Amino acid sequence: MDKSVDAVVLGGGPGGYVSAIRLAQLGNKVILVEQGEIGGTCTNRGCIPTKALIHVSRLVKEVRHGERMGIKAPGVEVDFHKIQAWNRSVVGRLRKGVEYLLKANGVEVVKGTASFESANTVAVQPQNDRIRAKVVIIATGSRPSDLPVLRVDSKRILSSDDVFLLGALPRDMVIVGGGVIGVEMATAFASLGTNLTIVEIMEQILPGFSAEVIAPVNDALRRLGVGTRLKTKVVETKYAGDGVQLRLETGESLGADYVLVSVGRRPNTDGLNLQSTSVTLDQRGFIRVNNRLETSARGVFAVGDVTGLPYLAHRAMDQGYYAAEIASGVIDMLPPMHTPSVVYSDPEIAVVGMDEQEAARRGIETISGKFPFIACGRSLTMGRTDGFVKLIGDRSNGELLGAQMVGPGVSELIGECAVALTASLTLKEIAEGVHPHPTLSEAVVEAAKIALGRPVHYSSKGA
8 A cells, every 4th residue: 555644754662753743743644663562672671671670679679678777578579470560561551651642643653564665665564555755764773782602592591672571580690791781680680689790891890981980889789799700701602401601701601590691782774675765874784864863865864773872762762853853844953962871770870961081082171079978868868878979060161061970869860960951051050059958959959069169068078
């Protein structure tokens, strides 16, 4: 069947469904093509189920360590089957919400696999539909990568997608790759009782984050009994009984029930028949876009993971929203985006904007203020005093350049700093903001005051 519409969106994940909804709101007739479940990786196999699992694991850890607060709950049991069932119910509810929003906004959803016939014509199989559109937005996302010596088989060697299909809590697990996903999974499973080891080729877990913010997370993982093998890689993999045996470059052997491979992601561009268009890819196969999120083919846009790092759902959503506005002529180009990054470890890590090293590379002289949570009344009431909030500003004019945080609930605080960056607020303006007491958010104001040399609730002079 041939159809003609104003816009077709390929992929129903965060970037795709937001694009489709905004396009429809702007008066376009829109078709969204999705071969799997609406919501994409984020809703079905990524952000949402991972954070639901982490929340459960955090509750278990808090109860087990509650005796210092007067809570005695010996023998806390974990029913992993029920955890997985609850997790699926959360995913299902959110997915239905997205499906409702698409329907409410008049977006037609077509289930199938899309490929280009030309820059403005898309074929959808197996129904053999042909869709012509003035605008095409590619939002097909990415999928987990593996290694030549460690191929994912979804049996004992798992990707992050496979974790949510496990029927029982693993007794032992090795995670190969100590990036964001690896550390989040290690935090969750170790808190639930799995014996866990992380193997990372770099000299620290969470490569790309500063040693300063990683230190409290390292300490927390050690307390959970998580082992780390740094600056090494897997050189051999074999099945051994009901588990997997790994041999490391150092010569050490590690055995486990399961191995989770967490070594990055690759774009879902194969199968799109991009050679029938003038869309160009980079060396790793990600789609190149300009400051309009437009590809080298006029009228064809791309958003989210398929355009490369960082692989963040909120980045995909923002790109999807603005791509729809650009394609509809509302704005000319992508506005400046200050995108936070969060690691949902325990304690959490959250960063946005520049750190001091990046500022120095750009020739900017900085001032900074660092407020430790041990000086925060709210964190004391929670029994969670690990971590800090650090703000970095431009010494010449006081404008906020970035924020680095590690501690309880910092995923909820970093958005405030992202808004401050977008509004070009100064440290003085942040310091003058009134925050409720006692809250963790006071740490943001206190860090700004420290940067300005006006500390009230913290002194570095000691007793």
